[in-house]
Amino acid sequence: WKDDIKIDQEVVAGYIGGEFPPNGGAHSGRDWGKFDIQKEVIDLCPTQCMKMDGGKLKIDNKECTRCMHCINVMPRALHIGDDRGCSMLVGAKAPILDGAQMGSLLVPFIKVEEPYDEIKEVIEGIWDWWMEEGKNRERLGELIKRQGFQRLLEVTNIKAMPQHVQEPRHNPYIFWKEDEVEGGWNRDINEFRKDHQR
Numbered sequence: 001w002k003d004d005i006k007i008d009q010e011v012v013a014g015y016i017g018g019e020f021p022p023n024g025g026a027h028s029g030r031d032w033g034k035f036d037i038q039k040e041v042i043d044l045c046p047t048q049c050m051k052m053d054g055g056k057l058k059i060d061n062k063e064c065t066r067c068m069h070c071i072n073v074m075p076r077a078l079h080i081g082d083d084r085g086c087s088m089l090v091g092a093k094a095p096i097l098d099g100a101q102m103g104s105l106l107v108p109f110i111k112v113e114e115p116y117d118e119i120k121e122v123i124e125g126i127w128d129w130w131m132e133e134g135k136n137r138e139r140l141g142e143l144i145k146r147q148g149f150q151r152l153l154e155v156t157n158i159k160a161m162p163q164h165v166q167e168p169r170h171n172p173y174i175f176w177k178e179d180e181v182e183g184g185w186n187r188d189i190n191e192f193r194k195d196h197q198r
Contacts, residue, residue, distance in 0.1 A: 005059055046067055090103050091103045
């Protein structure tokens with residue numbers, strides 16, 4: 001989904017008061033103690049976009065990465081938004097020795113509506129690139145590994161975005177081209193040192 005998470009504040013209060021079991025009752029059978037929304041939901045949010053304010057749960061939706069942890073813990077209180085679509089991942093494979101490997105996120109959100117032209121555009125761009133550049137018996141994931149994710153972004157006309165990066169410096173496949181850098185590659189080191197002292 002692309003829009004805001006829907007919150008039922010009365011049901012959130014019910015979870016806090018012990019009226020509803022967290023995690024849909026999945027951890028029943030043992031006394032885990034009273035439900036602590038701060039410890040079990042807010043502190044575990046990867047982007048820290050949630051807080052309790054005056055007894056109400058507040059979510060900064062522009063910071064939310066849609067991990068769905070909060071929805072899994074409080075399924076009656078939180079629901080995904082109405083602007084729904086899909087994400088497109090590419091390059092997944094399951095080699096025998098390494099085991100299953102998830103694909104890389106290419107399109108974080110795309111509408112799924114007939115006649116599916118947006119989805120077809122992305123797929124056809126990938127097909128054309130793979131048929132032109134792929135080696136014999138080479139999977140898409142191996143082609144991406146060989147030529148780089150940046151090349152895939154170029155052939156599909158998708159701009160690089162933060163969702164493409166798993167974590168800082170983990171998969172740095174976005175590189176600047178000389179015409180995108182102000183002044184190009186050739187710069188006067190003395191001019192640079194005026195603004196960047198050692």
